[in-house]
Amino acid sequence: MSAQKPLSDAASGVLGFVGMSALAGILVTAAVTPALAVTGMAANNSINMFENLPAYLEVGQLSQKTDIYATRSDGSQALLASFFDENREEVGWDAISQYAKDAAVAGEDPRFYEHGGVDIQGTLRGAVSTVTGKDVQGGSSITQQYVKNVLINNGVNQAKTEEEKEAAYAEATEVSAERKLKEMRYAIALEKKSSKDDILLGYLNIAAFGGRVYGIESAASYYFGVHAKDLTLAQAASLIAIVNFPEKFRLDRPDSETNGAATVNEKGEPVPYAENKERRDYIIGKMLEYGKITQEEHDAAVAEPVAPKITEPSTGCQSAAGSAFFCDYVANVIRNQYDDPATEDVNEGSVLLKQRGLQIYTTLDLDLQNRAETAIAENIPFSDPRFDVGSVAVSIQPGTGRILAMAQNKKYSADPDVLATSNEFSAVNYSTDYDYGGSSGFQPGSTYKVWTLAEWLNEGHSLLESFNGSKRAFTHFTNSCEGDFVGSYEPNNDDGSVANNAVEATKYSVNSSFMAMAQQLDLCGIKKTAEAFGMHRADGAPLTMYPSDVLGTQEIAPLTMVAGFAGVANNGMTCTPIAIDKIVAADGEEIAPPKSTCTQSVTPEVAHAMQYAMQQTFNGGTAVQSDPGTGIPHIGKTGTTDYAFDTWMNGASTKVATAVWVGNVTGGDNRTSLREIDFASGYGASARHRIWSAIMGVADTKYGGDAFPEPDPSAFKQTLIDIPQVAGLSLDEARKAIEAAGFVFEQGPEVDSDQPKGTAAGTDPSGQAGRGSVIRVLVSNGKVSGVPDVGGMDRESAKATLEGAGFKVQIREQDVTDPTQDGIVISQDPGAGAAAKAGDRVTIVIGKFTGEIVPPTDGAPGNGG
Template identity: 35%
Template structure:
């Protein structure tokens, strides 16, 4: 017997005893710029805390129930171990282990890197018990009792998805571990042996009975008084459940959350493979600090939801991104969809329409005339001035363009949607009126390839990842009119480059990551560089400011200096608005993700009917409402003056095209209210005006289809060839009189009385803002 005992002891001591005890997996948290929680991401809902941050009564409860002599033995509870050995022979491996042994088992389970290792850690054998005993003896020599207790309370599973005492306290009682009471501590201490059986949310009666057993055990071991225990025993559990919020779906900013997750999982800086990076994100307890501004996000989300409700029957979507110029930091990311995996559910999607395909987004959307500023930048960069002028008729044919390979392109027939913009135009008037035929000729003058290269210097790229010179997606004549599929993120950041004076920054959503397992902090520096001359950027900003002064963005000012451009694609398939102040840029997209077969025509959104949607019709008001709220706490800044090197900022004096109607405008705008559409158009054209009939009926007591109002007022003196806007009645109620109210304070156009003030009922150049 002595020899046998000696051999067993020698063999036991010769077993491997080194056990690494890495921090257990814990949840990662994504924070906004002010420290507010955006989302929690984890495989196991665990937050590791120090022993001093656990209530002493919690420590007493777990010791009393699981290992009353914990501070006396050397890692092995001899009596309990022999009882456990006998049970193990019959197939029961539960019970009898010291806290140290239980900690060892949990460490082996959590550190398993393969199914085989996991099976070995959980196998029902004497061998497993012996291995745990050897590790426990060694661990007691390396760690203090408090360190072992801290490790155990952080690694133990308490059921219902809560790992570790901190997460359990938060989940079951909505308090931190340091605030746990006697009753709460006894409840939690009773869970670790059979967390499924005693789950207090699902099995409250069993959990209550178990809690009372723990209280009795605490009395027996002197860790509480009989009076304190009796006061609690027999009472119902006082739960205060805080639901788990794992992942982006429960977040109030789910699409930004998803973008942050994609940024980590797709960046090889954080691991060799995407699988490694995903595991790091979900187990390392990262504190991920981001650029999201909660106030700006709320402003953007409220705006897109107001004009394009999430569950609209027409299935249209609005998406918006705000970016800080000079840093590239993404301040807001909103879209009018609920976050979810089932695309068949109305208003639900997991696609982030604000960004590129490789970041969880779509393959992009044609951006219309929001591309025209890239042509302006290319022209200014090549030394052309604001006065660069072309005869820009209602339609023209452009020949002689070549792609970036030098191959000639076919002739291009391009037209303006409204011929009233025909005549001589320079950069100022061509931009204000978004004159297609002007920009087609300016692009030819600069060169298609130079225009594309300028766009690329501004960070513009296709959302599907293809290059502009890919044979399958070869950029064509209409590049300047926005024929390429891009994301709102790309457009917003390109405009932010203009706002920053030519400093391009990579879009950035993360500022730093604190790894609580390794203790490392990863700083995410802004990746910025000058890509265009400051004078070129300032020149474009000057031109885009003019659109608020009688141009395509009239009526959409925000009460401080701003520059902007509308965009509408051929057939009103997609509509855009992009604009910026010196310290904030934003781009809005509105359209149907199903594509060109579902244009923005004859649609009703939130009870408002739109015959045709242009960039200034819905995207513009979304941008305006967003920016008014988003810039409230930002200092008001002016743009630099127009660089003198580009010459005069005046518009040319343009002769009317011979084809335009002539008449006597000296008597002012005729009063055509109440007349039929055709009669009113005839009368106005006979007086020498060009007529723009709004596609959106307005509430009025005039007969349905007749003229409800005109703008400018009847009797107004206008030059020959000016545009008069006509609004038709819906016949459903009282409306404005035959004249319009005064213009809005920011110089915007009059709005029909039954429309929100942010919705421009007309834009004299809106129909010029259309792709070929």
């Protein structure tokens, strides 16, 4: 006989377990004996610990997927995308196939409906695994497994960081008798307050089915493309097989070593899912054994091959196709606006999005969205070898702020590998701010001029008030926010148009005209008015207002711009954009969606005047190409930045506002002027018009539009002020007087004048003119003097005097009845002292006595008999 080998630790544990069988019999009613026996704990201490464990198990909210919906034209809801940490959808008892319920009991806990939460036989079997140091897998009843999953769910959901989640999971799954003991205690207590069916239902909804798939409904959908209520016997058994060992038996890895790749048939061919089939058939056999199915059902089911139909769930916004960027915006709204700043280490919005099973009903109008997508696709490519081309179209509803459309010329992807290989894809939403998944914004160009128009009217100026709109250098601007500008700023005009009032300036978008308006305002006031319409930088930096910003050099998101234009269309009431109409959590709780905040940015009277001027852009102005031809009135403003790197068309009816941007995504030297290229659809710089008119054509047809209110007559008043008298002043003195009165000085030509040479001779125009008008100061050449007074002189003396002064003399005679006037100058033209220069003609009239004596009329004696 050979020498005996020492017992292994495992064998010793088993012997210890057998030796404790008597105690096991005594403590069966407490259902804790096996755990105590195999660990060698003192029975009395362990029972005390068991009794002191908490008996109430709080079943926390299960992590469920969130669905985002948009509205179809018939009013029904279309699923855009889903979000989840765990792909789970809780369902009720009647929504689960009876095969799945029976398979779970037969395969995992045949005595489920008999025991009180802890199956003693199974627990004894599991105890052997524990003392041998193996993972605690077997021996747990369905109730215990449910408890374990609840503890995992509660711990992970309460964790604030990834590290805390990992620690919570480790604690809930540690290999220890203490953990088993706690699960038993909870299981026994749970069985006392919950029905068996409720526990089984909770188990089927919480169980892990491999990867991120949780719960029988999501498992049925993912692995077989059906609802849980429609599972066949073979399908149900395959899914329950996964629960036993999710990573081994899952059905989306047919070639893995643990799922059949190493198994071959009689022909030597690999047999996929062999491991799952073996476990599946075992479960089907148990279902037959316990009378849950017939022999015929059994034989048919085991004869079926395992044939999953993997149906990927819509995970994230990439499944939303053209609406993906809007979907991404909605997700960021949830993350940002439901986050509690006080808890820096967790984002409550993300937790809400991925765990509460929200049903999010958005503001998106799929009719308008689809037209925006196709309009961009028809006019702008996804990518262009010449430059990184970008385009967006955003529409919102004036008065509510509801976003109706948000489209982009890119395919959405957050995959770094995809983004690195093609610029047809992007994860950046060009429509919105950086904090909401957007870029750092784009220069809005001349579309930003409308805020100067608003402040012009705010400060009491009128639409037809005249000013100097000529191209020139501007040397001073008042700015009570950042300090006055003193220097020289001379912007170029897009063409030769000259506009000397606000209507013409807006209609033709004349840069120098808006600079002339801004020069009479406070730049700080323009900034505050822009902010009142919701303007802010997309990158979160403070908004500034320097002279160039009048022409739109701040980086603004298109969503911000369109909200401001909607405010103009809404009679000066601006409403912040919103994307969500309704939110319902999985438990039926309605969660208040973020609300739009509406602010009266300018008075309705100012808004009506703005609307009048902005309508003129469609009346022969810069927006003519954008007119959809529906007959609905529109306001609008075009914008083109320096070198046409960015082009815009922003406008609105009373019902829908739309902003379209087409330009260069990236800055720097690798940019292209849209005025130097064509797309397949036509001229690059006019693509914005083609897109805007297409979108607004649908918007006008669906939503209609009203006439904009007529401005108050005061909006058209002409404001005239006196022009200073500057004759005789030096040119410097004349300049100061003209500018102090609110006019623009311009030096005119030399003219004949009796003023000293080089001084001001007068103004053109004179009298009155509109503030800001150009007043030309005429310069004296000093060549004019006064005409000598020759009245009362005789003919020859008068002639000699005038000719001596350098004038030409013309003589006329006139009959007189006074003999003393005979031969005497009785009048002259020009009169004495009148300004005239040498060589001018002076006419003198000489009296000629007729010889008749006129009787006196007062009775005095006459001069004759």
